[in-house]
Amino acid sequence: MIRPARVSVREALREAEERLEAAGVETPRPDSEWLAAEALGVKRAVLAGRGDDPLGEEARARLEAMVARRARREPLAYIVGTVGFRGIEVECGPGSLVPRPETEITAGRAIELARDRGRRPTVVDVGAGCGVIALAVAAEVPGARVFATERHGAARGWALRNLARTGLRVTLLPGDLLEPLHPALGGCVDVIASNPPYLSGDEVESLPDEVRRYEPREALVAGPTGLEVILDLLEEVPLWLAHGGWLVLEVAPHQAERVTRLLATVGYDRVTVTKDLVGRDRVVEGRWTGVA
């Protein structure tokens, strides 16, 4: 193919969009815009006013390299390197789940319940990934003592970067579920929030390439049924929650009813489900009564 010497931003965007569409990317236009903005070092919102501008050689090379990665179905967030979460910009990349919009709702429930618990609530985010739930709580609940646990080193690396980049105070602990918490926190935690792995191995196989080929299995797959991590967590939580403290769990929509029933039978009251932005049951919360 003969490469025209000069292309405008508009032409480059059109080319990128066509290439991504042909590669099966679900959102070729917005993705092209995000990549073009990144290549030009500008905000996406200003692109519309710059359609006739020529795209310089360097920006063009950067854009082509990024479009090639996206056409191989690498997640947009890994290529751009950052993603917004409740007003915070966080970094994520290989080894970390890409934070999802529904998790903003999970974090929102944890934030609201933590605020209701009064001054200096203690909050734990289990399976922190790049740290978004813990960071949002630290940003939005003044005085909260926030802990985050994460078993996998690569994900912890991203969380540490985000702690440094935001300057927010979260104690990040390596290890399994709630096990890394200091014993002195036993019976003192106000809110435990988690977006745990909740898929079965089979379910992952039917997910888009972006997820199946790039995001870490340990962030997605719980085991043969998908409920394994949630069940393990339910065993540990009673050791740590204060009487009247809250458990907030992000689940797959088809798990919400089962998890709701489970919480109601193992010592939680006020068990409710919050829907995600597209109306699917997504976040289950319950208040620990201390009586199983």
Ligand SMILES: C[S@@+](CC[C@H](N)C(=O)[O-])C[C@H]1O[C@@H](n2cnc3c(N)ncnc32)[C@H](O)[C@@H]1O
């Ligand atoms: C679905 S991801 C959620 C990440 C992040 N909280 C978010 O919402 O974007 C689940 C995370 O839990 C971590 N994880 C899986 N099993 C764990 C365990 N037993 N203990 C602690 N972390 C675990 C994974 O490494 C992954 O980072």
